[in-house]
Amino acid sequence: MEAAVVSNPQLTIQDSVLRLTRGDITELEVDAFVFYAMPNLALGSGFGGMVTVRGGASIQKELDEIAPVADLEAVVSSAGKLAAEYIIHAVGPKFREDDIEAKLHTTMENALLRAEEKGIKTLAFPAMGAGYYGVPAPLSATVMLAALESHLSGETGLEEVTICVLDNTQFKAFEAAINAASKAASTTASNAASAALS
Numbered sequence: 001m002e003a004a005v006v007s008n009p010q011l012t013i014q015d016s017v018l019r020l021t022r023g024d025i026t027e028l029e030v031d032a033f034v035f036y037a038m039p040n041l042a043l044g045s046g047f048g049g050m051v052t053v054r055g056g057a058s059i060q061k062e063l064d065e066i067a068p069v070a071d072l073e074a075v076v077s078s079a080g081k082l083a084a085e086y087i088i089h090a091v092g093p094k095f096r097e098d099d100i101e102a103k104l105h106t107t108m109e110n111a112l113l114r115a116e117e118k119g120i121k122t123l124a125f126p127a128m129g130a131g132y133y134g135v136p137a138p139l140s141a142t143v144m145l146a147a148l149e150s151h152l153s154g155e156t157g158l159e160e161v162t163i164c165v166l167d168n169t170q171f172k173a174f175e176a177a178i179n180a181a182s183k184a185a186s187t188t189a190s191n192a193a194s195a196a197l198s
Contacts, residue, residue, distance in 0.1 A: 009178045013152040018161050020178055022171050025124050025164040026054055032079070032086035033124040033164075034111050036133060039091050041067040041075070046132060051087070055080030059087065072103055074110040076118060084124075088114050095134030101143050104129060108147035116157055124162040127170045137173035145177045 010019040025033050035051065038044070041063040043052050052060055059080045066075050074090040092107035093100050108128065115123050128144055129135030148161060165171050 016152040030122040031120040037089035055082040104143045121159045141173045141177035
C-alpha cells in the first residue's frame with residue numbers, strides 16, 4: 001500500500017509566495033534562513049550545533065565579533081559551507097514572557113528588515129520560538145503569519161518565504177494558520193468582486 005502524499009500548503013501574497021515544508025532548514029537552497037538566537041549569539045548544541053558542524057567554525061567566530069545583540073533585534077552572518085549565503089540571527093522572546101505576541105511580531109519584523117537590507121529574494125524561517133524556547137506552535141504560527149502577510153503586502157524584494165518546521169505538531173499548527181489565511185484572502189477577493197459588479 002502506497003503512503004499518502006502530504007501536500008505542502010502555500011499562499012500567494014502580492015507577488016510573493018509563502019510555503020510550508022517539513023525538514024532540515026540548514027539544507028534548504030535559499031539565500032538565507034533565520035536562526036532563533038540567544039543575545040550572546042552562541043550557537044550551542046541542537047540546531048545551533050548542526051549549523052556549526054555543517055557550516056563550519058567560521059560562523060561562530062563571526063558571531064563572537066558581533067555579540068551581544070539586544071532582545072528582539074536581528075543580525076546577519078555568513079552561512080559558511082551551508083547552501084544558504086546568509087543566516088539571520090533573531091533574538092526572540094521565550095515562553096511566559098509578558099507581551100510575547102508583540103515581542104515575537106517585532107522580532108519577525110526585524111528579521112525581515114535585515115533580509116531586505118541584504119537584497120535577499122528567498123528566505124526560510126523555522127517555527128519561531130517553538131520547541132526549545134517553549135513558544136506554543138499555534139501561537140508561533142499565528143504571529144508569524146500576521147507578520148509575514150503584513151510585510152509581503154507592502155514593498156518587498158522577497159519572492160519566496162519558506163516556513164520549515166521540524167515535526168508534525170508544528171506542521172499542523174502552521175498548516176491551519178496558512179489555510180485560514182488563504183480562506184480569508186479568498187473571501188476578501190470574492191467580496192471585492194461582488195462589490196465591483198454591484
